Amino acid sequence: MHVALGQTLAALGSCDEAIQHGYTAEELVPPSVDAMMGPWNLVGLASILTTCGEEDLAVEKLAEVFALPGTFTPSVAQLRSDFAPLRDHPGFQALCGG
Secondary structure, three states: OHHHHHHHHHHOOOHHHHHHHHHHHHHHOOOOOOOOHHHHHHHHHHHHHHHOOOHHHHHHHHHHHHOOOOOOOHHHHHHOHHHHHHOOOHHHHHHHOO
16 A cells, blocks of 8 residues: 555655655565565555656666566566656666666
8 A cells, every 4th residue: 555655646746755655665565574565565666766756766676676586577667657767777778688
């Protein structure tokens, strides 16, 4: 719920509060505690950070996700519209091989 609320707040421009909700989701259910939902909380946080213009932090979170086993891969990230602002980011390009 924190990720969904954070994404909504980010879309509305309330970035400080949105980012806090994203980090709360990460703290409550990190990948080390839940191998299924934890990585998706990181993806959600990266999405919030991207929407709020915190591209460097978003790329760092995506790097964490890509280091974990799972279905969220660089190819998937490249296809998602919420990560479109990162497509020209050098760190994102390096992570995604292009």
